[in-house]
Amino acid sequence: MKGSLIILLFFVLGIFAGIYQMLPDHFLENDYSMYALYFLMFLVGIGIGSNKKSLDLIKSVNFKILLVPLSVIVGTYIGVSVFALVQDNLTWIDSLAIGSGFGYYSLSSVLISEVSTDVLGVIALLSNITREIITLLLTPVFARYFGKLAPISSGGATAMDTTLPIITKYIGSDYAVISVFSGVVLTILVPFLIALIL
Amino acid sequence: MITVLAIMTAGIFLGWLLHHKKQFLKIVSHTTNWAIYALLFLLGVSVGTNEKILNNFDKIGVQSIVITLFAVAGSILVSWLTYILFFKNNEG
Numbered sequence: 068m069k070g071s072l073i074i075l076l077f078f079v080l081g082i083f084a085g086i087y088q089m090l091p092d093h094f095l096e097n098d099y100s101m102y103a104l105y106f107l108m109f110l111v112g113i114g115i116g117s118n119k120k121s122l123d124l125i126k127s128v129n130f131k132i133l134l135v136p137l138s139v140i141v142g143t144y145i146g147v148s149v150f151a152l153v154q155d156n157l158t159w160i161d162s163l164a165i166g167s168g169f170g171y172y173s174l175s176s177v178l179i180s181e182v183s184t185d186v187l188g189v190i191a192l193l194s195n196i197t198r199e200i201i202t203l204l205l206t207p208v209f210a211r212y213f214g215k216l217a218p219i220s221s222g223g224a225t226a227m228d229t230t231l232p233i234i235t236k237y238i239g240s241d242y243a244v245i246s247v248f249s250g251v252v253l254t255i256l257v258p259f260l261i262a263l264i265l
Numbered sequence: 266m267i268t269v270l271a272i273m274t275a276g277i278f279l280g281w282l283l284h285h286k287k288q289f290l291k292i293v294s295h296t297t298n299w300a301i302y303a304l305l306f307l308l309g310v311s312v313g314t315n316e317k318i319l320n321n322f323d324k325i326g327v328q329s330i331v332i333t334l335f336a337v338a339g340s341i342l343v344s345w346l347t348y349i350l351f352f353k354n355n356e357g
Contacts, residue, residue: 077302081309086319090310100307107300108269112276113293117284131351138344146339150332157328165329166336177304178269185311186318186325192308193329194336201337213341214348220340262270 071196071229074173078192104181108258111174115255128248135245136252139169139220140260160264161187167260168195169223169253170202170230178258182265198223202230210237219246224257226250 084090147166151159164183168175172195180188202209202222209217215238222230227250235243283289312318318325 074301074305077306078309078312081306081311082313083309084306085310085313085315088314100304103300103304103307104269105272107297107304108273109276110293110297110300112273112278113280113283113290114276114297115273116277116280116282117290117293118280119284134347134351135344138347139340142340142343143336144339145343146335146337147332149339150335154328154331156324157332162332165332173301173305177301177308180308180311185308185315188308189312189318190325190329190332192305193326194333197330197333198337201333209341213345214353216344216348216352217341220344221337223340258270258273262267 071172071199075196100177101181104177107174107177111258118251132245132248133252135216135219135249136256138216139223139249139253140256142220143167143169143223157190164261164264165191165194167257167264168198169225169257170195170198171224171254171257172196172199175257175261178261179265182261199225199229202226203233206230206233206237215239215242216245219249222246222250224250224253227254 143166144163147162148159151157151162157165161183164179164187165175168179168191172192175195176188176192179191198221202218202225205221206218209221218230218234218238219226219242222234225231226234226246227248231243231246231250234246238246280290280293
């Protein structure tokens, strides 16, 4: 939660810097963000490759555990496709791209704003932060009425870190491995799925 | 976009090679956070200089929340089915 607040703070500071034109003109004319994104993706790659958790988890893979992140992906895509059908502001492709953040708002928003429009990037940011907040608030309800995989599924990519404590509190620590596994798989897939869709 | 994925894959390979260098990974983790802050600041700047987004911020906010409700509902329903079919019976 602290992480989300810091991220929102930088986003809001940026908005004010933009509105009150506090930045030098050449800064606004040149788009440095693409290089910053390349740099970030390189760092994110190092993080994934060096993560002992993800190395260990490969050993625990079996058919059943793979079904968990797969259900999250299929379910999210069904959900956002229904959304795309009932309104006409966002296209089906845009909706799928936003859903592909699975709660990983920092990466999905900067990636989407770079590849697509800033509007879509902002929606991705707000939507995926909302996914984390919903999970933090409603995990007890989800666990009670929709089975033990429900909070893991709602948490998406965040099920491996920010929402893991609350999830394991309500579904039991025997499901912690599944939660981390699902979160790691989704986190790694986020940039690939967004790239495939947009 | 292919460039982005290629760069990330190169990073994964380097990370795998250097996964025992604790000090290096600590620096990477800190730098990652600051790169994210910088990019979100820049996203904020483009929002702050974009009248279209500023004037529709309420609409964009509502849209973001509604699409999330659909995404969460869909994923919970599918994983509920997965739970009933594959997980529930194995519990003691």
